[in-house]
Amino acid sequence: MTEAEYRKAQKEATAYFQKAGIILTEEEKRNIEVADFGLGDLHRTGLQLVVYVNTERVCAKELVLFPGQTCPEHLHPDVGKQPGKEETFRCRWGTAYLYVPGPRTSRPHVSPPRGREKWYTVWHERALNPGQQYTLPPRTLHWFQGGPEGAVVSEFSTRSTDEYDVFTDPEIRRTTRMVPDKTP
Secondary structure (H helix, E strand, O other), X not given: OEHHHHHHHHHHHHHHHHHOOOOOOHHHHHXXXXXXXXXXXXXXXXXXXXXXXXXXXXEEXXXXXXXXXXXXXXXOOOEOOEOOOOEEEEEEEEEEEEEEOOOOOOOOOOOOOOOOHHHOOOOEEEEEOOOOEEEEOOOOOEEEEEEEEEEEEEEEEEOOOHHHOXXXXXXXXXXXXXXXXXXX
């Protein structure tokens, strides 16, 4: 991802936060993390987020999903003697489709990014609209995707150790790799 693409995604995410009525400081806007998961296809596989706090015990974040953008299937493993992250997603704006273990939804509202379908194995759909929330226990496989308008989701959890997340797709990389902008 180029620096210009990164900045553009930050600006786009800021507009979503405004739609949701979430006020960010200028510093928070500058620090919006853009995750393309190493696939270089941000609008199909990616996530934009702001971390408010991440201590030894708690974490609070805001997530933006662009329309049809997918956060790939993963789980939060135990780290050392600490159990994996427990997290609650609460939709603030738009619709987010969350997929977790359970009976397969016969007609899911969304589908995984084309060409990566084999890496999506849990298919019990939970549609989250504004004001709805869902809590995931530690070590639970899950993935989620923004609906037709995208979504803004608040995440409340135990300590976040995203660098240890285990993704089903072996090509996923949690850390975004930046490349310099090309000069004309």
